[in-house]
Amino acid sequence: MSNESSQQMVVREARLFADEVLRPRAGDFDREEFLPRDIIDELAKRKYLLASLPEADGGLGLDPVYYGFLTEEIGKACCSTRGLITVQSSLIGETLMRWGKKEQKAKWLLPLSNGEKIGAFALTEPGVGTDAKGVQTSYVKRGKEYVLNGTKKWTSFGELADFFIVIAACRTEITAFIVERDRSGITISHQKGLLANRASHLSEIEFQNVTIPEENIIGKPGSGFTFIASTALDHGRYSIAWAGVAIAQEALDSMAKYARERKAFGRKIGEFQLIQMMIGNAVTKTHAARALCIKVGEMRSRGDSNATIETTIAKYFTSQIACEVTTDAVQVHGGNGCSNNYPVERLFREAKVLEIIEGTSQIQQLIIAKYGLRKYGKSSHY
Numbered sequence: 001m002s003n004e005s006s007q008q009m010v011v012r013e014a015r016l017f018a019d020e021v022l023r024p025r026a027g028d029f030d031r032e033e034f035l036p037r038d039i040i041d042e043l044a045k046r047k048y049l050l051a052s053l054p055e056a057d058g059g060l061g062l063d064p065v066y067y068g069f070l071t072e073e074i075g076k077a078c079c080s081t082r083g084l085i086t087v088q089s090s091l092i093g094e095t096l097m098r099w100g101k102k103e104q105k106a107k108w109l110l111p112l113s114n115g116e117k118i119g120a121f122a123l124t125e126p127g128v129g130t131d132a133k134g135v136q137t138s139y140v141k142r143g144k145e146y147v148l149n150g151t152k153k154w155t156s157f158g159e160l161a162d163f164f165i166v167i168a169a170c171r172t173e174i175t176a177f178i179v180e181r182d183r184s185g186i187t188i189s190h191q192k193g194l195l196a197n198r199a200s201h202l203s204e205i206e207f208q209n210v211t212i213p214e215e216n217i218i219g220k221p222g223s224g225f226t227f228i229a230s231t232a233l234d235h236g237r238y239s240i241a242w243a244g245v246a247i248a249q250e251a252l253d254s255m256a257k258y259a260r261e262r263k264a265f266g267r268k269i270g271e272f273q274l275i276q277m278m279i280g281n282a283v284t285k286t287h288a289a290r291a292l293c294i295k296v297g298e299m300r301s302r303g304d305s306n307a308t309i310e311t312t313i314a315k316y317f318t319s320q321i322a323c324e325v326t327t328d329a330v331q332v333h334g335g336n337g338c339s340n341n342y343p344v345e346r347l348f349r350e351a352k353v354l355e356i357i358e359g360t361s362q363i364q365q366l367i368i369a370k371y372g373l374r375k376y377g378k379s380s381h382y
């Protein structure tokens, strides 16, 4: 009799889905800059879109470690498909679960789960990214309504979204609003020509005197950055940390396979020690990254107070090793590594984006350094 738990079964089935459906088509999604509807429907059918949420709220009830394993399986095969799960489950779903009003959860969670509605998270603007507290998108209160003006940029899946979580400011007060796409005054344009995440339907969204009812505020006025955006980014970073593991592992699989097949000087290139060095380093880095993510997942699972900073550390580390491993994977492939006939070319591009999204590596370093100075700087044992 199998001892496989239901969570292990979800991950095993995700691996089969990734192998049979996603991986063979991922290159086409990238080339066509488009994630087809049948993929979104299939993710919805499998309840992957809100995988980390409780079953009662339309999720799969995966604990953080298994949500990580799911992210890895999907992310190995297709970065944009993984991106849709990151946005729906980690950024939108978890944020609504934590801070949404009862009516907001009732209205949005089940439609998000079954793919009937798509959500997108709109924080970054043309002129404001890392310094997110400086958002220029503004709102004013008019009676029981709010009027929104401004422009958001780089909104993943904004082109497909039925609603956005928009972070906006009224002088120093920052508030998060649910803004439905069909409100008057919204213009959405698809951002094309991206380095990677090409099938993630990135958009620039302009809000011109968009009227929003009071009940669309998430949390309270003024809680938009400290509570709402912070929660979204914490969950988003956890998912991106696993995306780094996914890309590194996929690149490692490719380079090891290639090194066992490709010949030079009459020998398999995997017999050359300089190639072995790259493969040995890739194995070590990928294993270390996954171990760190599992540890962080366990901390998140038990509500450890250091889980958020450890998530930041994991996101910083795995995005860096994904870049290193994919660089070596391209190198092992030689000229073929520079061709989109081989997946390492796409993985190399996708890895770079991980050092930028959900906070750049530099901002993670600053946060981690601040923590390090506070935690370790006081000891007098040396």
Ligand SMILES: Cc1cc2nc3c(=O)[nH]c(=O)nc-3n(C[C@H](O)[C@H](O)[C@H](O)COP(=O)(O)OP(=O)(O)OC[C@H]3O[C@@H](n4cnc5c(N)ncnc54)[C@H](O)[C@@H]3O)c2cc1C
Residues within 6 Å of the ligand: 121, 122, 123, 124, 127, 128, 129, 130, 131, 153, 154, 155, 156, 157, 196, 197, 202, 353, 356, 357, 358, 359, 360, 361, 362, 363, 366
């Ligand atoms: C593919 C993709 C998908 C995205 N999806 C979304 C999304 O769904 N929703 C959303 O809101 N945003 C999204 N973004 C935006 C992303 O979060 C921002 O690009 C990121 O936060 C960086 O902001 P910026 O591009 O404005 O860079 P800037 O803030 O202009 O930074 C430029 C450079 O300066 C560095 N820098 C800035 N401040 C400091 C400092 N204090 N010390 C040291 N260095 C510093 C940065 O690290 C970076 O290297 C996405 C971006 C991409 C590329």
